[in-house]
Amino acid sequence: MKVFIGGLPLEVSEAELNAVFGDFGPVKSLRIVKDRETKESRGFGFVEMVNEAEAKEAIRCMNGQSYYGKRITVNIAEDKGPGFGGNGGGGNRGFSRN
Secondary structure, rough: OOEEEOOOOOOOOOOHHHHHHHHOEEEEEEEEEEEEEEEOOEEEEOOOOOOOOHHHHHHHHHHOOEEEEOOOEEEEOOOOOOOOOOOOOOOOOOOOOO
């Protein structure tokens, strides 16, 4: 199950976050989203846990908690599906000019 973590303090590392979520169960993957240019944390990330029940327990225990003095949001990540986050574009596709 994929979990979203928002409001992450900038000083939190992936290794530290992996250890925190690892207390609830095995972590399949983890990523803190970083700015492309500065490589600094954008303050959110995703953790994929092996076991759904353990992921839900992590959400229950961690959502709204203070972490380095910042209140974090932890919930089930929304699946945006293929193509999400693209450049949009498309011009006038689907529109008719009369």
